[in-house]
Amino acid sequence: MERPRFKRVVLKLSGEALAGQQGYGIDAEMISTVAQQVKEVVDLNVEVAIVVGGGNIWRGIAGSAKGIDRATADYMGMLATVMNSLALQDALESIDVPTRVQTSITMQQVAEPYIRRRAIRHLEKGRVVIFAAGTGNPYFSTDTTAALRAAEIEAEVILMAKNKVDGVYTADPFKDPSAQKFETLTYLEVLNKNLGVMDSTASSLCMDNNIPLIVFSITESGNIKRVVLGEKIGTIVKGSV
Numbered sequence: 001m002e003r004p005r006f007k008r009v010v011l012k013l014s015g016e017a018l019a020g021q022q023g024y025g026i027d028a029e030m031i032s033t034v035a036q037q038v039k040e041v042v043d044l045n046v047e048v049a050i051v052v053g054g055g056n057i058w059r060g061i062a063g064s065a066k067g068i069d070r071a072t073a074d075y076m077g078m079l080a081t082v083m084n085s086l087a088l089q090d091a092l093e094s095i096d097v098p099t100r101v102q103t104s105i106t107m108q109q110v111a112e113p114y115i116r117r118r119a120i121r122h123l124e125k126g127r128v129v130i131f132a133a134g135t136g137n138p139y140f141s142t143d144t145t146a147a148l149r150a151a152e153i154e155a156e157v158i159l160m161a162k163n164k165v166d167g168v169y170t171a172d173p174f175k176d177p178s179a180q181k182f183e184t185l186t187y188l189e190v191l192n193k194n195l196g197v198m199d200s201t202a203s204s205l206c207m208d209n210n211i212p213l214i215v216f217s218i219t220e221s222g223n224i225k226r227v228v229l230g231e232k233i234g235t236i237v238k239g240s241v
Contacts, residue, residue, distance in 0.1 A: 005230035008047040008123060010155045011038070012146040015056035017163040017218055018084055024056055026087050034161075034218065035091035038128060040225040042097055047123040049153060050130045051146040052088060054080030060138070074138035078105060081142060085132035086110065098127040104136030104145075116152050123153065143202035151209045158211060159227055160197070161218035167235035168197050168215050185237045197237060206237075213237040 013034065020027030041048055057080035063073030085101045092099040100122050101111040111132060112118065122129045134145045150158050164174075168190075171179040187207035190197050197203070197215060206213055214227055216234030226233055 002044060002229055004041075004044045004046050004228045006046060006156045006228055008153065008155045009041075009049070009228065010146055010150040010153070010158045011048060011050045011224065012143065012158055012160045013050060013052045013084075013088075013218070014161075014163065015053040015080065015084055017161060018052070018087070019056035020163075026056065026084065031087055031091045033221065035088065035095060035097070037218070037222065037224040038092060039095055039097050040222065041228050042126070042128060044225070044228065045126075046228055047126075048128045049119070049123060049149060049155065050085075050088065050128060051142055051149060052081055052084040052130065052132065053142040054078070054084055056080075057083060071138040074134075074140075075105075078133040078136070081134060082107070082111065082132045085130040089130055092128055098125075099130060100127055101130045101132055104131075104133040119149075120153055141199050141202065143198040144205065147198070147202040147205040147209075147211065150211050151205065155211070158206065158213045159224065160213055160215045161224065162215060163217070163219055165215075166217035166220075166233070168195055168237070182235045183232075185235060187237060187239060190237055197235075207239055210239050212239075 018026050018031050020030035054077045058077050060074035060077035064070040089099045089101050102114040103111045104114050106113050119129050131149050134142055146158050167181045169179040169181050173179040187203050190203050214234055214236050216223055216227055
């Protein structure tokens with residue numbers, strides 16, 4: 001049997017990753033593909049927690065720019081992440097992967113409230129746990145949620161799955177053909193070079209708690225499994241090189 005490199009991981013999915021080629025909303029084919037990739041990892045007896053963004057439905061910063069109160073716009077974004085989480089839960093359970101959604105904002109009719117010890121117990125029992133509604137606070141991104149939850153559940157790594165790029169580059173590879181991909185980076189380099197891998201709060205939280213981050217493309221089938229097995233794809237960000 002293949003030996004995974006990690007025992008417990010946090011998978012960070014952007015909302016855009018669930019939108020597929022259409023760029024907005026939830027693409028059924030894409031979410032099914034993501035669920036299948038997660039199942040491949042679960043079948044390796046790896047404990048998987050997931051944090052999903054909501055940018056395919058609503059972005060708090062964009063709403064704020066249009067005149068909506070920033071806190072209100074952010075709460076709307078949190079609700080968007082719940083919609084994505086429920087869709088992903090349905091896709092996972094349709095292929096027999098037991099899944100629990102936990103929300104930072106109480107909504108008992110659709111999901112459990114986030115309770116750290118219960119989340120860890122679900123993971124130990126082989127269930128996928130999806131953390132929805134961000135941190136439950138405005139002004140914090142789902143990147144920060146991924147860093148916070150990874151620290152709380154003592155995950156070994158954050159896997160940041162991208163749908164457009166296959167790692168971290170010196171510049172936007174779609175705008176600058178000379179952009180080069182980094183193999184490894186430190187969090188200090190990410191912050192000092194303003195590379196935009198995660199927001200500064202999330203990067204600092206990962207750096208302070210020594211949580212490595214692997215940025216890779218989710219569009220190629222089987223990539224999540226490859227990362228978990230230790231294959232060197234994408235870019236690794238850690239406390240020191």
